[in-house]
Amino acid sequence: MDLAAAGTGWPDGQRILYKEETDMAAEIVVEISELLQKGRAKNVKNLVQEALDQGIDPKEILNDGLLAGMMVVGGKFKRNEVFVPEVLVAARAMNAGITLLEPKLVEVGNEPVGKAVVGTVKGDLHDIGKNLVVMMLKGAGFDVVDLGTDVEADVFIERAEEENADIICMSALLTTTMPYMQTVIDALQEKGLREKYIVMIGGAPVNDAFAKQIGADYYTPDAATAAETARRAVTDR
Ligand code: B1M
DSSP states (O other), rough: OOOHTTEEEEEEEEOOOOOHHHHHHHHHHHHHHHHTTTTTTTHHHHHHHHHTTTTTTHIIIIIIIIIHHHHHHHHHHHEEEEEEHHHHHHHHHHHHHHHHHHHHHHOSSSOOEEEEEEEEEEOOOOOOHHHHHHHHHTTEEEEEEEEEEEEHHHHHHHHHHHTTTTTTEEOOOOOTTTHHHHHHHHHHHHHHHHHHHHEESTTTTOOOOHHHHOSSSSEEEHHHHHHHHHHHHHHHO
């Protein structure tokens, strides 16, 4: 049977994978994870493209390939088995793969649902999770103003005001930078603007209890949930 032709008719070039193909898909995804751990950006990019060409689900490539690889690197970093340069090259490889996945993961709706300003808070340079949030928000139909990393409270607020935003989204990856989310919320309060904006927070060290403690409206654990929640929050307003 012509496997390539057999399962067509699925959206976006995706189709049912047969047993032999499923095994190959698992192999290629594992290889992506391993190459990412070695920081081989070009190879990661090529293999992600190959995986997409084979019809492997982009979410599987992201979760079981790229993110799984980054988790391994994170564990080694924690145990001092690898250091900042190795983590940086792994992060570059991750971004190389994500760039290819973005158009597949993001199905932009016609009507913009609202405007979001998004950034990683002051003192924090981690941007991979924040970039995923930006990507998924765009996919959920938001106009997104990406403020980048190391973002000061005034910048969050000034840009939200200038852009007439609906929602302010903050990311933090360090236990030392997560308290800065409170600084941003306090600054909004002082300017009498707290009620004007929906505030969402996320990032590995952050949780729901912390969100409640600092007076954020929402904590979401991952980029897809962030986008769904933002959409619901803006449309319910
Ligand atoms: Co850093 N780093 N790092 N690092 N780094 C962590 C975070 C750490 C946990 C590693 C470890 O020790 N195990 C640790 C923090 C410990 C702590 O605070 N308790 C750590 C440290 C200590 C540091 C430095 C201080 C190291 C040093 O210099 N000695 C330093 C700090 C620099 C700074 O920011 N000022 C540093 C530097 C770096 C690199 C530059 C080398 C690199 C970042 C490169 C880059 O981002 N461009 C890096 C990396 C890559 C990591 C790890 C390995 C991976 C982070 C990541 O990208 N994960 C990380 C270990 C780990 O997390 N296991 C680590 C993948 C990403 C998709 O996940 O960002 O969590 P994440 O995003 C998730 C969710 O959290 C959520 O959505 C995403 C999934 O869909 N999410 C949101 C994120 N933001 C959201 C916002 C939302 C909603 C959901 O709404 C608004």
